[in-house]
Amino acid sequence: MKVARSALYQQVASELRRAIYSGDYGPGAQLPTEEELRQRHGVSRNTVRLAVAELVNEGLVTRAPRRGTIVRERRALLMHPQRELETQPTGEPREAFAFAVSQEGREPSQDIEVVTILPTEDIASRLELGDGDLALVRRRLRYVDGQPYNTNDSYYPAHLVRDSEIARPGDITRGANRVLEELGHAQVRVVDDIWARMPNQTEVDRLQLELGTPVVVYVRVGYDRDDTPVRVAVSVLPADKHLIRYELDIR
């Protein structure tokens, strides 16, 4: 008698999914080994691996030799893109990300690299740069408790920030926005674009992403009083670790 309305491996995947969502296997729990699943469902190991691969791609579990297949746990960091714009309370020495992280009792840190480049078409167009105009980029890889957390690459028109503190590597504790302000190009309006996709290999390596983790791409373009773009910030946020929140008042 044939009951199967879908592939065998799909059925095994469904069963595992159900077991995980129902709590039979909580976060951190180890699923049965491939050999055990093979026997239990009476299928080949290939089929079991196909089933588990589905869960991996869904970001539900992780696999490693000898450790087995483990149910992932997640805890997202709350981001408030709006707060980065507010003038920091006087004396607040920390930049927005560092502040948000330390609020949750975790320890922020970051690697910074500053380079002048010929920008990609996308960046050049957002910065409204002409052909051959250079951009200065501050590339940051940010960590929480020593683990890579997200990346933030901020692009500026090179001619604008060449001699400022922005062009020097190292933390700018008062925030880059403050420096822009001092240069006479305070951001008075920003446009945030948000979308998601699967990460590329570079991102997987840099952020030590597990399979099945999408990334949220968050691009902020800042404009000064003359409506000239002065900063493009591209953040790549592993989806399982970030939650973006906006609060809007209706005027």
Added chain:
Amino acid sequence: MKVARSALYQQVASELRRAIYSGDYGPGAQLPTEEELRQRHGVSRNTVRLAVAELVNEGLVTRAPRRGTIVRERRALLMHPQRELETQPTGEPREAFAFAVSQEGREPSQDIEVVTILPTEDIASRLELGDGDLALVRRRLRYVDGQPYNTNDSYYPAHLVRDSEIARPGDITRGANRVLEELGHAQVRVVDDIWARMPNQTEVDRLQLELGTPVVVYVRVGYDRDDTPVRVAVSVLPADKHLIRYELDIR
């Protein structure tokens, strides 16, 4: 001589990725068949399939029998969550989503289902409902040019909207917000939460998602003048088809 610093299937995947990004295979193009790749790289068909599976999971390509492996193309719909709040221009007969879609010269439509339910813990907590309090939900599956595009489930405290237009299935052309206003519970503040994840099976079916497409989850909680939550809207947006944009002025 052994050059391999990574698995064979990874190498094949890299090569294909490079070819796609470099434009050798543009959107819509068909990759070589599995048999051809097998010969070209001198590996087994299983290995080829593993390689291509990577690209599928990255959302880069789609496979179908006889059609082959096709490079996907994408075109995102721009969403402006802010505009949904602004009072529509007088005489604007369309609801926000329909308006945004038709702006791009595409044809919107939707299926609506209205049900009263015992809300999940998440929804109940966001609506600040007590134990046993019911919620009314308007579940919408929205289409563009006949293709499923996204879902939007709006939850309301049942006691609040029971006898209003919101409780009846069918379009509310002036928008549900207007109805809330007439009920004396206009939204004056909203909180938007945005994150991403891989879709579950229900979503894959409902939205006809291809493998390797993450979804952006977008939750808006609306509060009235008394700071009472009056609406929770949960949108599930296939990541390849949506771009969310916010514009912020710095006061």
Added chain:
DNA sequence: TCGATGGATTTGTACCAACGAATGGATGAT
């Protein structure tokens, strides 16, 4: 007591074989 070592376990990679399912295109009938 602590560290090094080695074996056992579990997933990772790779190959082969066979048949099923879907579909593009050729072929043939009307």
Added chain:
DNA sequence: ATCATCCATTCGTTGGTACAAATCCATCGA
């Protein structure tokens, strides 16, 4: 010319085998 049918092609699923890589853990030695 148009439509229905059939066939070849291409991906989908499932079974099998073998060895590699990583790591947990028990054992042994200093």
